[in-house]
Amino acid sequence: MIKKTLSFLFAAMLAGQAMAADFEKDGLYYNITSSDEPKTVELVSNNNYSNLTTVNIPETVVYDDVTYSVTGIGDGAFRRCKKLETVTASSITRIGQYAFYDCEELTSATFGDNLQSIEFYAFGLCDKLESFTFGPSVKSIGEDAFAYCNSLESVTIPETVTDMGVYIFYNCTGLKSVTINTPNVGRGAFQNCRNLEDVTFGNSVKTIESCVFSGCSNLESVILGDSVETIKKDAFEGCVSLKEIVI
Numbered sequence: 001m002i003k004k005t006l007s008f009l010f011a012a013m014l015a016g017q018a019m020a021a022d023f024e025k026d027g028l029y030y031n032i033t034s035s036d037e038p039k040t041v042e043l044v045s046n047n048n049y050s051n052l053t054t055v056n057i058p059e060t061v062v063y064d065d066v067t068y069s070v071t072g073i074g075d076g077a078f079r080r081c082k083k084l085e086t087v088t089a090s091s092i093t094r095i096g097q098y099a100f101y102d103c104e105e106l107t108s109a110t111f112g113d114n115l116q117s118i119e120f121y122a123f124g125l126c127d128k129l130e131s132f133t134f135g136p137s138v139k140s141i142g143e144d145a146f147a148y149c150n151s152l153e154s155v156t157i158p159e160t161v162t163d164m165g166v167y168i169f170y171n172c173t174g175l176k177s178v179t180i181n182t183p184n185v186g187r188g189a190f191q192n193c194r195n196l197e198d199v200t201f202g203n204s205v206k207t208i209e210s211c212v213f214s215g216c217s218n219l220e221s222v223i224l225g226d227s228v229e230t231i232k233k234d235a236f237e238g239c240v241s242l243k244e245i246v247i
Contacts, residue, residue: 021046025061033072042072049081057089073099090114095122097142104128113137118145120165127151134158141168150174157182159204169193180205185212194218201225208235217241
């Protein structure tokens with residue numbers, strides 16, 4: 001609990017930092033991340049985002065007669081955009097740290113099949129985020145990426161995820177159903193998801209780290225896949241409603 005409090009305060013402090021932009025296009029601000037082929041940019045934060053309700057991120061932008069691919073959402077790019085409700089992007093490969101941190105009205109975030117990494121606290125404190133689909137290219141989900149997203153009800157993590165941080169869905173109190181296919185389930189990934197009722201592990205899961213479901217007091221059913229080799233300390237600590245474990 002001490003760790004989570006410190007992590008939360010640290011995220012709140014860093015989320016206020018902003019980056020200078022190389023250029024602006026149609027109300028969005030960009031940094032050039034590569035001037036060589038392929039030429040790429042990522043979105044960066046700006047105070048003019050404060051009244052945005054919808055963001056449609058283009059696949060490409062033109063600056064000084066040069067066409068750039070939009071491949072990233074930079075650290076803290078839309079943090080604390082209190083009115084932002086929907087985000088759509090198809091070419092993004094990276095969602096940076098705190099990218100949508102504390103966007104309290106965000107209900108929908110849709111990304112294409114190119115998304116590969118979601119970093120530390122990217123959607124932390126997005127209390128109204130109702131769903132998130134992990135596409136076929138996602139490889140990395142950072143620590144606390146969806147912490148305190150209390151409106152999420154179900155989550156499916158694909159087997160493409162090979163780097164899974166700790167406490168990814170910490171304290172997501174609305175989460176009821178989880179399907180996990182990634183080989184290693186990170187420590188405390190679903191800790192304090194107290195309304196979680198059932199969990200299904202796919203056949204690719206090998207290791208369940210410590211405290212993954214600690215404090216999930218309504219968890220009733222767990223189905224373990226054929227490949228599970230290790231369940232670490234306190235993985236199901238405090239799961240007082242657990243009625244069924246299928247091994």
